[in-house]
Amino acid sequence: QVELVESGGGLVEAGGSLRISCQPSERSECMAWWRQVPGKEREGIAAPATAGDTKFYHDSVKGRFTVSRDDATNTLHLQMDKLQPEDTGVYYCAAARINIYCDASLLRMYRRLSEKGFDYWGQGTQVTVSS
Secondary structure, three states: OOOOOOOOOOOEOOOOOEEEEEEOOOOOOOOOOOOOOOOOOOEEEEEEOOOOEEEEEOOOOOOOEEEEEEEOOEEEEEEEOOOOOHHHHEEEEEOOOOOOHHHHHHHHHHHHOHHHHOEEOOOOOEEEEEE
16 A cells, blocks of 8 residues: 655645645655546646656646656655646645556557556645636
């Protein structure tokens, strides 16, 4: 059982920035950021591939958000810039037991994350962007 603890959410004005982080209880090769905004289903927004430099980004955050991983601490980060009110929601960190869900070739091919592949979830951190 991998426990994931998110931190860094909060309130920010439109155009501002926030950085959220996820600390796993043990190393997981396949980790990703998801979010659920009001009225919508949870969606995968960012993930580093398990090998190489490939990173997946949902179209809605591409060019504004940057996912990174600190290999020394196993911490997953999400730098969020140019935040907009539509980014308001709960942001979740998730980890998968099977690394294929973060395979670079599959991420490039399908251009989405598969929620069924992620076995462990954090409690979520609220991000609120005011207009």
